[in-house]
Amino acid sequence: xxxxxxxxxxxxxxxxxxxxxxxxxxxxxxxxxxxxxxxxxxxxxxxxxxxxxxxxxxxxxxxxxxxxxxxxxxxxxxxxxxxxxxxxxxxxxxxxxxxxxxxxxxxxxxxxxxxxx
Amino acid sequence: xxxxxxxxxxxxxxxxxxxxxxxxxxxxxxxxxxxxxxxxxxxxxxxxxxxxxxxxxxxxxxxxxxxxxxxxxxxxxxxxxxxxxxxxxxxxxxxxxxxxxxxxxxxxxxxxxx
Numbered sequence: 001x002x003x004x005x006x007x008x009x010x011x012x013x014x015x016x017x018x019x020x021x022x023x024x025x026x027x028x029x030x031x032x033x034x035x036x037x038x039x040x041x042x043x044x045x046x047x048x049x050x051x052x053x054x055x056x057x058x059x060x061x062x063x064x065x066x067x068x069x070x071x072x073x074x075x076x077x078x079x080x081x082x083x084x085x086x087x088x089x090x091x092x093x094x095x096x097x098x099x100x101x102x103x104x105x106x107x108x109x110x111x112x113x114x115x116x117x
Numbered sequence: 118x119x120x121x122x123x124x125x126x127x128x129x130x131x132x133x134x135x136x137x138x139x140x141x142x143x144x145x146x147x148x149x150x151x152x153x154x155x156x157x158x159x160x161x162x163x164x165x166x167x168x169x170x171x172x173x174x175x176x177x178x179x180x181x182x183x184x185x186x187x188x189x190x191x192x193x194x195x196x197x198x199x200x201x202x203x204x205x206x207x208x209x210x211x212x213x214x215x216x217x218x219x220x221x222x223x224x225x226x227x228x229x230x231x
Contacts, residue, residue: 045221
């Protein structure tokens with residue numbers, strides 16, 4: 001079946017540095033991918049919608065200059081957390097659907113645990 | 118707007134007990150409804166789904182019925198096992214032009230003890 005792969009699964013970075021998280025659809029083309037983050041004991045929250053070949057659409061309250069999203073191809077979207085701070089430590093997860101429409105299965109990456117020290 | 122309200126956890130049950138995790142939603146239009154499960158150390162997995170009112174999704178002994186009149190999609194299992202210990206997320210999806218935009222509940226942690 002369709003698989004979405006996310007890398008790295010865990011990353012620790014120093015405060016002030018940038019870190020990139022990749023999301024790949026392995027056996028299907030995903031025109032749109034979604035990025036979520038999850039704080040401990042809280043819900044997954046949609047951060048942005050990543051559209052291949054165009055600018056990402058960010059949810060209200062998400063800093064687009066801090067969370068850079070690039071969707072350069074139909075199988076790869078990247079999330080770069082710039083100038084990371086400890087409060088950016090979180091679980092980030094991407095998702096993609098192989099086709100649009102009602103109720104189509106959406107596949108999630110394994111998620112990436114980011115710890116900023 | 119779109120949102121999902123899910124029963125708070127954690128929930129601890131003995132093996133073979135009956136499980137219910139409540140989920141209600143608000144949505145514009147006609148969403149599809151999902152239950153996802155996250156086992157320790159793993160990514161989200163689709164457990165079951167329902168795409169229209171009165172549909173029943175089922176998988177691995179879990180069931181949930183899409184109730185439009187009560188805007189609910191409660192998850193049930195008649196006899197839980199230790200291996201069911203995980204975090205369960207209720208979600209709804211609305212169509213995007215090229216994909217599906219999801220809204221998740223807060224997740225309910227389930228621990229099943231022998």
